[in-house]
Amino acid sequence: MSNTFATPKELVEELCRLRDLKVGIFGEKKPTIRSVSFAVPGTDYELTSWRVWEQAYRINVSDSKKTYDGVTGLKRRLPTCARGLFTYMDPRTKEQKIAIRGYDKFFNIDEIPLTTWNSLREHTKGPYELTVKENGCIIFISALSNGELIITSKHSFGAVEGQSVSHALAGERWLEDHLKKVGKSKKELAQELLKRQATAVAELCDDDFEEHILPYRGDRRGLYLHGLNMNIPEFTTASSEDVSAFAKVWGFLKTDSFYIHKFEDMKHFLEETAKTGRLNNRSVEGFVVRCHSTAQAGKRNSTNDFFFKYKFEEPYGMFRQWREVTKMLIHDKPLNYAKYKKITNEYVDFCRKKFQEKPELKALYLKNKGIISLREEFLLLSKLDAMTISVESSNEKPYTLLVPIATIGCGKTTVAKILEKLFNWPVVQNDNIPSGKGGPKKFARAIVNEFQNGHPIVFADRNNHIPNMRSALRSDVSAELEGVRYVALPFVQNLSTRSFVQERVISRGDRHQSIKVSEGVEKVNSILDMFYKQYKPFDPELFSHDEGYDDVIELDPHVGSLENARLIVDYMQQHIPDSITNYPSEDEFQRALEFAVNDYVPTYTKIMGESSLKKQERNSNEIQYFGAFIPSDKVKAILKDVIRSKGISWDDQFSSYTLQDSFHVTMIHRSQITLGPEMADLWQQYLNQLKKKRSNVIDHVSFTLRSLVWDGRVMCFKVDIDSKSMWFGKTGNPQLHITLGTTSPCIKPFESNLMLERLRTGKASQDEPEIHTIDVEPKVDITGTLQFLPKE
Template identity: 35%
Template sequence: MSLPAKDFGKFMTPEEQDGFEQLLRSMTDMSQSSPGSQRIVLQKTYDVSGHTITSWRSIDFFYKKNPCPLPTQARGFFTSSLDNVEGKPRIYARGYDKFFNVNEVPKTKWDWIRANTQGPYEMTIKEDGCLILVSAIDETTLLVTSKHAIYVPHSEMASVWVDKHLALAGRTREELAVFMHERNATAVFELCDDSFEEHVLEYPEETRGLYLHGINHNTPELITWVSEDVACVAEQFGFRKTGLYKFDTMDEGKALADRVRDDKMFNGRAIEGFVVRCRVGSKPYMFKIKYDEPYLMFYEWQKITSKIISDKPYRTRYAMSEPYARWVKKEIRLHPEAFISFGTKGVIRTRKRFLKYYEETNSGTPIEVETVMPKLLLVPVATIGCGKTTMGHALSKLFGFAHVQNDNIRSKRQGRELFNKEIIESLDVNDLVFADRNNHLRVMRQSLTNAVYAEHPSCYQVALYWSHNKDSVEQILETTGERVSKRGEDHQNFVASLPNVRQILQHFVGGFAPVDIDTDADQLFHSVIELDPLADAETTLVTIIDGLCNAFPQTISRPSSEEIQAALQDALHYKPAILYSQAVGTPLEKRFKSKKDKKNKNKKAEIDDDFVILSED
């Protein structure tokens, strides 16, 4: 096999260069945060052999949005700065565009794939390691990075392996640098080395190293080489090749994937899954097929162990995960020394010991156990007037969600604890629960999700996130204020006649803490459904239904349009059993006074983060 020629490279046209510079400006803008929003792009700058190189990383959540708001969907994106002293700004290294598992997003459902993609369909085995990018700074200098960083253990170990592979092939780093530089390309590898870091699947010594699975041009838009050319480069430079299977139709490829799913093995070993490359029109399209058994179940066990070691809560999806968690807790207590380096070593040994224990004490085979569908809690993250209660009532009518309203809790003292208690008690007797509260502060979310986890550790907790990233504060205040005004007195607590309504709304919007599943407060959310606070009720309800049907197809069945409309109309006409105007003479009077109370003229709105109350001037 001969190497692709020099003119195989793709360089930016003047128009593409202008677009790339605008992309960098947009990335820079998005790396800045503002009140009520979060940074959705992160950057870090390195000095590499006298060259200033910036790594850009976007929050994963935003890749799933349609349309994607990010300037680029590349994961692993290293560039010069806009004011590059060496000339025009350039891309030093580029990974793939973010791609998703089958059924993870609407555009990876089989029906969409069949209707919109074209062959040939290249299926490569998805090796289980860490992503490595290798490109050239110039004709003599290689750049070796992890997915998002330089000068970290993963990139340094990958650099060692680059030298090993090149030596075996009789090649040098300079030869590889010339090859990559002339073609303006980035080689994409999987580093699989259990002596350095164990993942889920085992790699014996003879199978370790760098697996070359893709080569991308260093251009803003993804241009990726066909797999045969990638395999040729791997062969010429001594890298490991990934298994390649090519089909004319997707159904042929799916048949292979289904056989592997049934057998739980491929060519005598467990695999993580396949990466599929095809096209949508003239553009490349990629998606992945990952296997629950054994890979994702083993991966969950690894995560459970790490959480237990760190004394943090964990989620379970698989029935076998509960007995594993009980077993590993005991092992950590009895043999703590065996788990000191669990982040990098001991993953495979621990799993093998559990499987042996289980098979000795049970008649079933662990990896044949079916998954279980746990309870489901929906947690709004919003501010006043977004439509939380309307959604709660509509979802209750459509799917039977138990609807727990914070506004019905009459005691201000220990309000959060009482709300948490009501949610837990509702989950005791219901599989589906809607936690109707703003949950706009991280402390609220952490308190609730941790309390639920303590009593129902397998419960799926999903954030319904009315994001402030798209709309301005003024737009949100105007729209939600109009909704509060329209509902008038039809609310338990917050009514249009309260003094300083605008001030109260501003308080909640100003204190709004965005969802970030990488924080302790939000780490227990299984998934996040993003919503627009300016959208109408029907759009919001359909978005929630779509998200739930995609995430929980075995639990949530899509209702008809007629059923959705009926539930929505019922919810829009809902009035609470106890209104603000009926609060006089009840425990609610301690939190609110009737608008007819003549003393109100000497009162102003006082706000805390659970309730709105009236207090003396």
């Protein structure tokens, strides 16, 4: 999923532009695009190897805010997703050409939202080509326009300083050997690849040159051909049958491949094979699956080729850890490893003794020699089976952390206190931790202390309503303690939940560490509003921060805290039976509820004032935008009246739209600071007003609703700001509006900006939806509270 370029010239021009600007496409501080040039010996050709910041591939296929321009709302894309791209200018024609074209970056199962099983089931179609994932280093083979054959590694060509034999040169030696066996020459291969305008993609597997994870010895060494890619900007690759036939003619080792036509059959095969890590009695690291994707349909010249990989976690995850730990040991670095702790400790003890006996093994190991033999000797002496111990070790999770995901008033503390009363599971309350620097890490430290004090189950009593908060909690705890099972407890959040919990919070009075109704209902509502605006649902497919949780128990505030506690108890009894020796009786449940509701009283008051909440709010680096927030019930009532006044039926015209939970007019967005000093000054004016206030609300701003606008994707009210307002003429958005809803959760609300711009200019491409408008008559005025929204 990259920008589409019709010719290599267009692609190279864009790559050069981005490289020379040293720009971070997704807002990163480092340049996204870099290049290195190589002279081709004996010719006047020069190869340019293009490199993309590795993390950018993942951001590029995500739905992260980083992938959208904060002002225009347009999607940012990498110019190419190729991993391994070499270009050159033909000295004779001065034409830019692609010399080497690697695969588009592809991802492992569950590595990104697009490669979850549910997503793959939805957007891919068979047949599915399963290709054995050989375990070596990638080699590219192609030809220049003068007929010169070139062999490269992913980013390098020819000799490499500091290496006796580079990967590219080792690949060239093996290529010469393969060609000799079938009576072919490098010149003939160059002519064939030039005729095809293709790059041959192979895996160099040779333990005599460099060891990886799996052994390649004897006649299993060499170049395994697994791809023929067209040398064009768009990723287009040959079928496995064509690759296999090419390998036979030109002497390459063939990569095993086969077809499975149905998705569920493919999924079942991969999951079953993963249990043994073997195919046809041979250890394999996994498979690359080639198929077609409807997610890319409509792209110019797209063949919809789509790859994903299924890497076997066991025992290869353990083997990779051992390899890295061994290098740490040799370099005398602190040994840090999160998984397979017990068996890895034994392996480290073995390595220490071995290196004392034979110190020369260290230097060889650092040259990637002896990796496999050292591992195999340890397993042989230990009389252990690698698959069995890795699976057993990966399941070592003696601790369980219950992580609620909620807003204030959902009953999470009541649930926690019920469980504490029944089973003595500690409840670590974030509200009991004083405000100040390092609060999140102190919270994590308090959790770890409870685990280390002998408690196998702990309840992390905090809202955890923001994805990076959930991710940071997991990271902070795991950094200090391994073997923790993370169980997410998302509480249902919808419009009825909001009014329900609001009533609950107000009726609770001052029985809360940080929210005191005696200080005023308006302040309570302000705090609740802040949490609702920040809240993002738990969704591992949508938010990468939510990946890594072991299980999910969905809870509902409406059913009551006792019923939610029962759901957790049932889960624990099923998945961790040792944690609940005796299932509580009904009387015990009721007594625990009585304790949680009536007997438990907070003993610590956390000030949600200038020292904490306001301090956080006033940190300008944490502010995403300033907006005028308008009561949702009022907006919906006006929308209903406008539609009714024109005799339009909601069901007939707008049934596909889902309205937003809250509504606002964006006044200025943080991304606009970079547009120039005028916008930077305007942003500062908003910050200055914020500093003068002692509450969440900066001001009240009035607007006039002008028209209802929609295009089948997004719907909004176009508005004008009151000319008498101090904020008149002080907005960063020339198209002031209230986004009302979209027809899909995949559609971003800021598409309203694009729609209104098309409406203003009258410019639209043929494939863009038609825009409809209704004037709001008679005139309707509406007032919003000017506030800020923090970064997520």
